[in-house]
Amino acid sequence: MTMTATAPAPGFEAPGVDAFQLPALFGSVTKPVLQLVLAAIIIVVLFRVATSRMQLVPSKGQFLGESFHGIVRNSIARDMIGPEFLKYVPFLTALFAFVLVNNLFGIIPILQFPTFSHPGVPYALAGLVWLVFTYAGIRHHGFGGYMRISTWPPDVPWWVRIILTPIEFLSNIILRPVTLSLRLFGNMFAGHLLLVLFILGGEYMLVVADSILLKVLSPFAFAMGLVFTFFEAFIQVVQAYIFVMLTASYIGTVLADDH
């Protein structure tokens, strides 16, 4: 007797990596590329509107813009970076806005595709973060000082250093951008796959399957899709927050004076 563990229902193809291979819209431009540009335009326009005609008593738009900036400045940058945090707030705010808008594209109707579910996009962003915190560390401590902060924890016996220094080098310099990008990619990838699975499953139950019972039960699949859409909205905001939080903490650790 043979059981198929992955496809219990006849004719139902569970969505996989193929769901992310979108056809080119024109030339070699695909939807994620378009969304990246769109996100940049949306952010520029929103912040332009929010900061035009700035007053002492803020208008609604200005208030929203200021609160967004305030979250990054007060609850992320100040806690994580320390005394020199103001210099990095613009970068972190832009990063937060960009990741957030691109993540939310995953549940906005018509677009409905999180840009960061293509691994190349978060790789590029994490590369940028790596350049920023490496540059910040080298400018603050010099190259030797930066390497010492990253790989040479104080008060460690020499025989532990033989193991510890390579590990610290690997984890602080090489693996940081890797995990940063993979975390964002993995969350967006898994979330999109989850939604696609529920909606396609519901469609299969309603349209393709022969059984009346499955047709009657199909609304539950769609309802779960809806529930997980809200859950995804939460995950997307949290992941954008974590991305910026970790960036700030990386900058904070390379700037720290007494390690």
Add this chain to the structure above:
Amino acid sequence: MNIVGNLNTIGYGLSAIGPGIGVGIVFAAFINGVARQPEARGQLQGIAFIGFALSEALAILGLVLAFALGA
């Protein structure tokens, strides 16, 4: 009895156990901390989310590998 399927799925399930426990511990500690000292909430929140992100990374790596290692 033959079972046709992909072992990667089981691998991902296994890789999610540890991070599941880890995330639970992180947030349990966070809740404990806030319950004991509510005014420290702001500071604890940042640390909690970093701990959450670090332990969750393992599950994410498992997920990525489950797909990347191919059918």
